[in-house]
Amino acid sequence: MREVAMTILTVRNLDPEIHQKLREQAAAHGRSMEAEARAILEAGVAPRTINLVDALRRFADEADLTDEEIDLMFPPRRTEVQRPVTFGDVE
Missing domain, CATH: 1.10.1220 (Arc Repressor Mutant)
Structure with a gap:
């Protein structure tokens, strides 16, 4: 020990x-x-962990960004189904 x-x-x-x-x-x-x-x-x-989304929101508030500028920082998530990945012929 x-x-x-x-x-x-x-x-x-x-x-x-x-x-x-x-x-x-x-x-x-x-x-x-x-x-x-x-x-x-x-x-x-102690070291502080930073939540990226919270930090970006704070930045947006402090920078007085427009709604359009904020939307560019937080693009919508993709909702369409992605095709599966294939790695060729697997036997």
Whole structure:
């Protein structure tokens, strides 16, 4: 079994209100303050997956595209039946 070295992080000069909010949030999630802080940090720096359709829609909204321009980004799906692929004579 491979051991992973864990690091320790000390946060200095944390506003008492933030500390209290962290305590409350941890209690609401049923975990320790340390576990809550770890979850917040992991979520904050984890790689984000991008949904292409959502990204394109956001782009269209921000770019103030016309309906016609948006339709070009999202062409209708093909509904006709495609002929089956054949690979020649198979015995």
